[in-house]
Amino acid sequence: MCAAGEFACIVSEQCISSGARCNGVVECDDGTDESNCEGCGQGFFHCLKSSECVPISQRCDGTPQCTHGEGK
Numbered sequence: 001m002c003a004a005g006e007f008a009c010i011v012s013e014q015c016i017s018s019g020a021r022c023n024g025v026v027e028c029d030d031g032t033d034e035s036n037c038e039g040c041g042q043g044f045f046h047c048l049k050s051s052e053c054v055p056i057s058q059r060c061d062g063t064p065q066c067t068h069g070e071g072k
């Protein structure tokens, strides 16, 4: 069980800060803190087709970051 305000990693059963969920960085060994996110964490751009998250700073820099090129 995790404390209030913590997110429980689904498979690896770790507890991480809820603020670390969907922040674009994998904290759970199983990666579930970055799964099933509504879009991406702050400062990240959500690739619409591939569901990847790329840093906003890399968006529109002339290099497609998303697999399908949505981020350019």
Ligand SMILES: [Ca+2]
Residues within 6 Å of the ligand: 020, 021, 022, 023, 024, 025, 026, 027, 028, 033, 034
């Ligand atoms: Ca995270």
